[in-house]
Amino acid sequence: MKKMTKILTAVLTAGMTALTAIPFNVYAVEKNSSIVLLGDGVFTGAELPEGERSCAEILDSMTDAEIHNFASDSATTADVLAQLDDSAVQSALSGADVIIVSAGMHDIFDPYIETAKEQLAKFESDYNWHLENITELFYMRPEDLGIDSDMVDALATEYTNPLARAARQNRNSAAENLENIGQKLSAYPNAKVIYVNCFNIMDTLGNISELSAKRQDSYNVVKRPVSSCLNSDKVNVNGAIRNNATNYGSIIIDTFSGFEGMAYEYSCLPILTPNLSSAGHEWIALEILSAIGEDENSKVSETLKVGDANCDGNIDAADAAKLLVHSANNGGGGVGYFGSYAQKIGNITAIGKTSSEGDTDIIDATDAALILQYAALQGSGQNADFAELVKQAG
Numbered sequence: 001m002k003k004m005t006k007i008l009t010a011v012l013t014a015g016m017t018a019l020t021a022i023p024f025n026v027y028a029v030e031k032n033s034s035i036v037l038l039g040d041g042v043f044t045g046a047e048l049p050e051g052e053r054s055c056a057e058i059l060d061s062m063t064d065a066e067i068h069n070f071a072s073d074s075a076t077t078a079d080v081l082a083q084l085d086d087s088a089v090q091s092a093l094s095g096a097d098v099i100i101v102s103a104g105m106h107d108i109f110d111p112y113i114e115t116a117k118e119q120l121a122k123f124e125s126d127y128n129w130h131l132e133n134i135t136e137l138f139y140m141r142p143e144d145l146g147i148d149s150d151m152v153d154a155l156a157t158e159y160t161n162p163l164a165r166a167a168r169q170n171r172n173s174a175a176e177n178l179e180n181i182g183q184k185l186s187a188y189p190n191a192k193v194i195y196v197n198c199f200n201i202m203d204t205l206g207n208i209s210e211l212s213a214k215r216q217d218s219y220n221v222v223k224r225p226v227s228s229c230l231n232s233d234k235v236n237v238n239g240a241i242r243n244n245a246t247n248y249g250s251i252i253i254d255t256f257s258g259f260e261g262m263a264y265e266y267s268c269l270p271i272l273t274p275n276l277s278s279a280g281h282e283w284i285a286l287e288i289l290s291a292i293g294e295d296e297n298s299k300v301s302e303t304l305k306v307g308d309a310n311c312d313g314n315i316d317a318a319d320a321a322k323l324l325v326h327s328a329n330n331g332g333g334g335v336g337y338f339g340s341y342a343q344k345i346g347n348i349t350a351i352g353k354t355s356s357e358g359d360t361d362i363i364d365a366t367d368a369a370l371i372l373q374y375a376a377l378q379g380s381g382q383n384a385d386f387a388e389l390v391k392q393a394g
Contacts, residue, residue, distance in 0.1 A: 034096045035063070037102075038071060038101045039103040040105060077107050077173075077237075078107075078173070112167050115166035175239060179243060192251065197252055197254055307371055323371070377389075
């Protein structure tokens with residue numbers, strides 16, 4: 001899908017000149033306000049290709065707040081808990097208006113990924129066949145592996161049982177750490193605390209191709225314990241985050257539900273990693289901004305910029321490309337690309353309409369066409385007004 005985005009962008013931008021940016025101030029935060037970021041690669045952009053922006057960079061570009069980023073690529077809940085005793089972190093927290101925590105993914109998935117590497121090495125030693133990652137056992141065809149289908153089914157079971165055990169390794173300690181984090185952050189009552197919960201990187205592997213019944217069973221052997229570790233109805237990582245929200249009034253950015261069925265869009269699948277794609281960073285950043293902006297006690301005031309689908313401050317062909325990718329995925333029966341808030345940015349033709357007038361919840365090629373029309377006008381030297389263009393098209 002990312003490759004498709006790049007191709008569409010290249011096609012759409014060919015022959016177009018750079019566009020003049022519309023004055024950009026999606027979220028006006030008081031200049032003396034402060035956002036503190038604690039946690040993992042969500043705020044560092046771990047494994048992002050050069051030129052793509054992390055959640056933290058998007059937040060920085062879309063607010064006037066001072067960002068204090070204490071995140072590190074592979075931080076666990078224990079790392080964040082320890083940071084709360086650091087004097088520099090405490091100083092930043094004491095003046096924070098918003099505190100955002102992303103932790104738990106590495107607690108659950110680091111042992112899981114390490115076990116997967118061990119299993120890959122064992123597979124190569126036992127059968128003299130190299131796999132790039134453990135997920136290939138689920139979605140590669142037997143003929144591609146050079147092994148008959150019964151053998152692949154048997155291997156999927158043999159090599160996934162240890163993964164299931166690894167997924168459970170840190171769930172209790174991570175939950176305890178998160179509850180302690182919640183208790184310590186309650187010492188800063190003037191700050192709104194937001195948690196980014198954990199998504200299941202195994203959630204969509206079964207959708208990559210048709211699996212045999214045995215391989216589907218093996219896949220479920222791995223998926224179920226991971227889901228159990230993240231199900232917020234139980235004592236685990238997301239359950240602890242839910243308890244913090246209940247006990248201290250924190251906000252949850254629910255990637256577990258938001259990425260469900262779409263983890264291949266938002267993470268780095270098929271490689272097993274808890275790190276995000278650029279789409280995942282954008283989704284989380286926009287949901288955070290929405291959560292802040294909708295808080296009546298927040299210092300943030302919202303002025304939505306419809307059309308800027310990639311959050312770079314401009315409305316141009318790159319935004320149209322993203323809407324077309326979303327539309328193609330929806331047309332193919334998918335659930336689309338955008339999160340609940342980003343959908344407002346992309347659904348251009350819904351502006352000013354009621355539900356009875358139609359097209360109030362669909363991003364499609366019509367929305368992309370309006371962006372391209374605007375881009376063409378700007379490219380020809382005309383000082384086009386995007387809002388007026390949308391109004392005329394309505």
